[in-house]
Amino acid sequence: MAIYLIRRFLIMIATIFVIATMTFILMHSIPGNPFTTQDRSTSEAVQENLNAHYHLDEPMLTQYGIWLKSLVTFDFGPSIKQPTETVNDLLSRGFPISAELGMWTIMIALLSGITLGVLAALKHNGMIDYIAMTLAVLGISVPNFILATLLIQQLAVNLQLLPAATWSSPMHMIMPIIALATGPTAIIARLTRSSMLEVLTQDYIKTARAKGLSPAKIVIKHALRNALMPVVTILGTLVAAILTGTFVIERIFAIPGMGKYFVESINNRDYPVIMGTTVFYSAFLIFMLFLVDIVYSILDPRIKLHKKGGS
Amino acid sequence: MERLNRPIETAVQQIPDEWFQPIEKDLNKAEEVSRPSLSFYKDAWIRLKKNRLAVTGLFFLIVLILAAIFAPILSPYSISEGALRNQNLAPTAAHWFGTDSLGRDVFTRLWYGARVSLFVGIAAALIDFFIGIIYGGIAGYKGGRIDSTMMRIIEVLYGLPHLLVVILLLVVMGPSLFTIIIALTITGWIGMARIVRGQVMQLRNYEYVLASKTLGASTARIIRRNLLPNTMGPIIVQITLTVPSAIFAEAFLSFLGLGIQAPNASWGSMANDGLSAILSGDWWLLFFPALFISLTMFAFNVLGDGLRDAFDPKLRR
Numbered sequence: 001m002a003i004y005l006i007r008r009f010l011i012m013i014a015t016i017f018v019i020a021t022m023t024f025i026l027m028h029s030i031p032g033n034p035f036t037t038q039d040r041s042t043s044e045a046v047q048e049n050l051n052a053h054y055h056l057d058e059p060m061l062t063q064y065g066i067w068l069k070s071l072v073t074f075d076f077g078p079s080i081k082q083p084t085e086t087v088n089d090l091l092s093r094g095f096p097i098s099a100e101l102g103m104w105t106i107m108i109a110l111l112s113g114i115t116l117g118v119l120a121a122l123k124h125n126g127m128i129d130y131i132a133m134t135l136a137v138l139g140i141s142v143p144n145f146i147l148a149t150l151l152i153q154q155l156a157v158n159l160q161l162l163p164a165a166t167w168s169s170p171m172h173m174i175m176p177i178i179a180l181a182t183g184p185t186a187i188i189a190r191l192t193r194s195s196m197l198e199v200l201t202q203d204y205i206k207t208a209r210a211k212g213l214s215p216a217k218i219v220i221k222h223a224l225r226n227a228l229m230p231v232v233t234i235l236g237t238l239v240a241a242i243l244t245g246t247f248v249i250e251r252i253f254a255i256p257g258m259g260k261y262f263v264e265s266i267n268n269r270d271y272p273v274i275m276g277t278t279v280f281y282s283a284f285l286i287f288m289l290f291l292v293d294i295v296y297s298i299l300d301p302r303i304k305l306h307k308k309g310g311s
Numbered sequence: 312m313e314r315l316n317r318p319i320e321t322a323v324q325q326i327p328d329e330w331f332q333p334i335e336k337d338l339n340k341a342e343e344v345s346r347p348s349l350s351f352y353k354d355a356w357i358r359l360k361k362n363r364l365a366v367t368g369l370f371f372l373i374v375l376i377l378a379a380i381f382a383p384i385l386s387p388y389s390i391s392e393g394a395l396r397n398q399n400l401a402p403t404a405a406h407w408f409g410t411d412s413l414g415r416d417v418f419t420r421l422w423y424g425a426r427v428s429l430f431v432g433i434a435a436a437l438i439d440f441f442i443g444i445i446y447g448g449i450a451g452y453k454g455g456r457i458d459s460t461m462m463r464i465i466e467v468l469y470g471l472p473h474l475l476v477v478i479l480l481l482v483v484m485g486p487s488l489f490t491i492i493i494a495l496t497i498t499g500w501i502g503m504a505r506i507v508r509g510q511v512m513q514l515r516n517y518e519y520v521l522a523s524k525t526l527g528a529s530t531a532r533i534i535r536r537n538l539l540p541n542t543m544g545p546i547i548v549q550i551t552l553t554v555p556s557a558i559f560a561e562a563f564l565s566f567l568g569l570g571i572q573a574p575n576a577s578w579g580s581m582a583n584d585g586l587s588a589i590l591s592g593d594w595w596l597l598f599f600p601a602l603f604i605s606l607t608m609f610a611f612n613v614l615g616d617g618l619r620d621a622f623d624p625k626l627r628r
């Protein structure tokens with residue numbers, strides 16, 4: 001167990017290091033620096049001061065060192081386009097909102113996806129199965145940004161049921177969460193259904209039935225427990241999908257979360273913010289994958305944690 | 312009921328012995344295959360044809376590819392030039408899917424957009440396929456130290472958030488069709504490599520490969536007859552599922568303004584343009600690109616699912 005954990009942890013650190021280095025190299029391979037590209041004419045002295053302030057006059061290796069140090073100390077410095085704010089300010093302001101959106105989305109996707117999948121498996125080839133799977137394929141096929149705009153047009157503009165944008169009350173949260181959760185719900189539903197179908201044919205389910213357990217108990221206590229393993233494996237990927245989904249969703253619904261700052265910083269070419277948010281996002285995701293791996297290995301007794309390879 | 316109760320001896324006694332004649336043992340006949348043998352692909356094709364949804368998807372995709380190829384013939388309008396007096400027309404007989412804010416015909420732009428979307432999807436899938444098959448093949452075939460080193464690299468890369476990397480690359484390299492494909496494939500091949508490696512490793516040790524070897528089959532024959540047909544199933548499925556995710560990624564990036572730039576059209580950039588128009592009631596600007604993105608992804612997804620079932624030997628009856 002300990003060896004496996006350490007190994008996974010080292011891989012996690014290596015991945016974060018790779019992304020940090022890649023971000024650094026990419027950002028510095030852009031010709032010029034953020035100040036020379038501005039058309040506002042500043043005097044030589046100001047340029048130099050700015051360069052010195054942001055360490056842009058140092059050799060590459062020193063800058064790389066400073067960048068790594070800022071990572072370890074978790075201090076990404078000031079934003080270039082909004083000098084009064086630091087990257088940390090933006091992160092601490094945006095992250096809670098994005099996290100709220102993300103948590104709700106995951107919870108709703110899990111609940112509705114698993115319910116749909118189980119119902120479809122229990123009524124295999126029946127009406128419910130057919131409807132649920134059609135919904136699931138539709139959910140996978142319709143991109144979230146399109147669903148979001150359709151929702152706004154129908155529910156907010158035409159019917160005036162829900163507020164179209166911002167993030168201030170539970171009513172505001174309904175549409176973004178639906179738009180973001182539909183894709184993951186569909187994926188979870190399909191996965192639950194197929195693994196549930198497989199589990200239901202197993203002998204131990206027959207045994208449980210023969211013992212006279214109620215159908216509900218068989219499904220919840222015996223079948224679901226094993227059927228949900230594949231769902232746990234893809235949780236990491238789902239978190240990634242939801243996270244990138246927040247970029248567009250937050251933009252469409254004007255939610256002041258991290259995704260909005262990230263997209264803005266790209267459009268403004270605000271390098272410290274791009275670098276900071278990218279590394280933050282990546283570290284968060286990589287940590288999530290790590291957690292999912294650990295949870296999975298705890299849940300599945302067949303996986304020996306010290307097993308080598310097997311990726 | 313009565314028949315069952317009759318003692319079994321009397322039933323046997325009633326059959327005269329001369330009814331029985333020993334037949335000659337025919338060795339050739341014993342070896343004969345009772346049904347005409349089907350190649351792997353023929354069998355898969357027969358089973359795919361039974362899946363109506365997958366066939367519909369395939370049909371839709373063929374029509375779409377043809378429409379994208381013959382886009383200039385399909386419509387008299389140009390992709391980039393419109394008549395300004397025809398701004399924001401609702402669908403009419405002249406403009407089937409309406410016109411956009413610059414008076415350009417949406418129907419025409421959709422087919423040119425289909426070119427971009429399909430090209431990105433298919434190019435990304437093919438590049439993934441080649442890199443993945445080589446990397447995964449080497450790792451799976453060599454095994455041991457080489458494999459574990461190559462897999463550690465993959466493990467590190469696998470953790471990278473793909474779209475973030477793609478966005479970063481696009482910021483640096485500037486948006487163009489070429490950079491989008493490069494950016495998508497730079498992380499996209501990992502999934503394919505993992506699948507190929509897993510398949511090769513698993514199949515390498517199967518008894519039928521050993522049996523082939525024992526019967527004196529050459530390595531080339533083993534690879535051609537035993538390994539490839541059985542790896543191709545999951546690989547083809549992976550390709551059909553890579554295409555829609557690449558199309559989605561392109562639409563997503565174009566929607567963020569990092570994709571195809573005007574005056575060229577892609578479905579994502581058209582949906583992005585339509586987003587602002589929808590609030591003024593010009594629904595067709597968003598509706599048609601959205602419909603085609605969704606239909607195409609739907610078609611690829613059902614085709615991929617159908618192929619997965621068709622290739623799965625466990626489902627063979």
